[in-house]
Amino acid sequence: MTSISPPHTAPAARPKPLRQRLSALWNSYSVRIVLQSLLTVWAVTTFTFVLIRLMPGNPIQIRIDQLMNRGLTFEEAEAQAANLFDFDPDAPLFQQYLDFMGNIVQGDLGKSILGGGAPVNSIILEFLPWTLFSVGLGLLLSFLIGTLLGAIIAYRRGGILDNLITTISSILYGIPDYVIALLLILVAGVQLQWFQVGQMRGAYSPSLEPGFTFEFISSVLQHAVLPVGTYVLSTAGSWVLAMKSSTLSTLGEDYITVAKARGLSEARILAAYVGRNALLPLVTRLAISIGFVVGGSVIVEQFFQYPGLGSRLLRAITERDYTTMQGIFLVISVSVVASNALSDLLLGWLDPRVRVGKGQSKS
Numbered sequence: 057m058t059s060i061s062p063p064h065t066a067p068a069a070r071p072k073p074l075r076q077r078l079s080a081l082w083n084s085y086s087v088r089i090v091l092q093s094l095l096t097v098w099a100v101t102t103f104t105f106v107l108i109r110l111m112p113g114n115p116i117q118i119r120i121d122q123l124m125n126r127g128l129t130f131e132e133a134e135a136q137a138a139n140l141f142d143f144d145p146d147a148p149l150f151q152q153y154l155d156f157m158g159n160i161v162q163g164d165l166g167k168s169i170l171g172g173g174a175p176v177n178s179i180i181l182e183f184l185p186w187t188l189f190s191v192g193l194g195l196l197l198s199f200l201i202g203t204l205l206g207a208i209i210a211y212r213r214g215g216i217l218d219n220l221i222t223t224i225s226s227i228l229y230g231i232p233d234y235v236i237a238l239l240l241i242l243v244a245g246v247q248l249q250w251f252q253v254g255q256m257r258g259a260y261s262p263s264l265e266p267g268f269t270f271e272f273i274s275s276v277l278q279h280a281v282l283p284v285g286t287y288v289l290s291t292a293g294s295w296v297l298a299m300k301s302s303t304l305s306t307l308g309e310d311y312i313t314v315a316k317a318r319g320l321s322e323a324r325i326l327a328a329y330v331g332r333n334a335l336l337p338l339v340t341r342l343a344i345s346i347g348f349v350v351g352g353s354v355i356v357e358q359f360f361q362y363p364g365l366g367s368r369l370l371r372a373i374t375e376r377d378y379t380t381m382q383g384i385f386l387v388i389s390v391s392v393v394a395s396n397a398l399s400d401l402l403l404g405w406l407d408p409r410v411r412v413g414k415g416q417s418k419s
Contacts (some may be wrong), residue, residue: 086401093397100389101160101382105153108381115169115376156382165383169376176383179368184350184387186259187357187364190280191349194287199342201288202295207331209296210303211322221296228293234355237286241359244282251282257361283362287353298341302334309333340399347395350388 123133159166165176205225209218228236245253260266260275306312307330315325354366361367365384372380 089397089400093393096393097386097389100393101157101386102153104385104389105156105382106149108378108385109149109152111376113376115378118376160386165386166379168372168380169378176379179380180365180383180387183363183365183368186362187366188349189276190283190362190364191287191353192346193280194284195291195342195345195349197284198288198292199295199338202292203299203335203338205292206296206299207303207326207334210300210307210334211326211330213300213304222300225293225296228289229297231290233286233290233353234359236289237282237356237359240282240286253282253360256282259363279362283353283356283360283364286356286360295338298338299334302337303330306330306334340402343399343402344395346398347392350391 120130120133123136124130128136156166163177165180168174168176168179202225205221209215209221212218241253244250256279258279260272260279264272264275266272312325312329315329350365353364354370356362357364357367358370365387369381369384371377372384
C-alpha cells in the first residue's frame with residue numbers, strides 16, 4: 057500500500073521589516089512631497105509665531121497709548137486696557153505656543169484681540185473671497201493675455217509687433233504694482249476722469265444688498281476694475297516674456313520641422329504642436345502663482361480701499377493683533393506651500409523623469 061504524501065505548500069510570505077516599509081513609503085514621490093509640505097507649514101507657522109512676538113509693543117500697550125491720547129492718565133488707561141482683552145502678553149512664550157498649536161489642530165484660530173472678540177476664522181472668511189476674486193481674476197486674465205501674445209510674437213518674431221509688445225512687456229515687468237496703481241488713479245481717475253475713484257471704495261456700493269442681482273454684480277465689477285487692472289498690467293508682461301521664450305525654444309525642436317515638412321497649416325502647428333508644448337513650463341509656474349493669490353496685495357488694496365485679506369493683515373500688524381496676524385499668515389503659508397506641492401506633483405505627472413530622478417522606482 058502506497059502512502060500519499062501531503063501536498064507541498066509554499067511557505068507563507070514573511071512580512072517586510074518596518075524599516076523597509078518606511079523606506080519604501082518615503083521613496084514614494086507623492087508621499088514625500090506631502091510630508092515635506094506639512095513640515096514646511098509647521099516650520100513657517102512656528103517662525104511666524106515667534107517673529108510676531110518679537111515686534112516692538114503689544115496689543116495692550118498700543119491700547120494704552122490710544123487711551124492716553126484721549127486724555128486718560130497712564131493708570132486709568134492701563135486699568136481699562138487690562139479689562140478689554142482676554143490676553144496675557146507676559147505669559148510664558150512656550151505656553152502661548154502650545155495653546156496656539158493646540159487650537160490649530162482643532163481648527164480654531166482664536167479670537168481677534170482688537171476686533172471685539174470676533175473669531176479669526178470669521179474674519180478670514182469675510183475678507184478672503186474679495187481677495188480671491190480680484191487677484192484671482194487678475195491672474196487669470198494676465199495669464200491668458202500673456203500666453204496668447206507671447207505665442208503670437210514668438211511665431212512672428214523679428215517684426216514690428218514683436219518689438220513693440222516685447223518692449224511694452226519689459227517695461228511693465230519692471231514697474232512695481234503699487235506704481236501702476238498710482239498711475240491708474242492719477243491718469244484714469246484724475247486726469248481722464250474715466251472712474252470716480254472716491255466713490256469706488258469697498259467691494260460694492262453700500263446701498264446695495266448682496267445677492268445675485270444685476271445691480272449688485274455690476275457694482276462688484278465696477279469696484280474691482282481698478283485693482284484687477286493693476287494686477288493684470290503688473291503681471292501680464294512676465295507671462296508674455298516667459299511664453300515667448302518657451303515658444304521660441306519649442307519652435308527649434310525637430311518635430312516642428314517634421315510637421316512643416318508634412319505640409320500642415322501654420323494654425324494647426326501653432327495650436328497642436330507649439331502652443332501645447334510651450335505651455336507646459338508655464339503651467340507649473342501658474343500653479344505656484346495661485347498660492348500667492350490668497351495673500352493679495354497690501355499696498356494695492358490700501359490704495360483702492362478694497363476690503364481684501366492684505367488690507368486686513370496690514371491693520372492687524374498696525375494694531376499688533378497677534379491672533380489675527382497668526383491666522384492670516386497661516387492661511388497664506390498653507391496656500392503657498394500647497395501650490396508648490398501641486399506644482400511638484402503636476403510636474404511629476406507631466407514628466408515621469410522627475411519622479412525617477414528623485415528616488416522613485418519606475419515600477
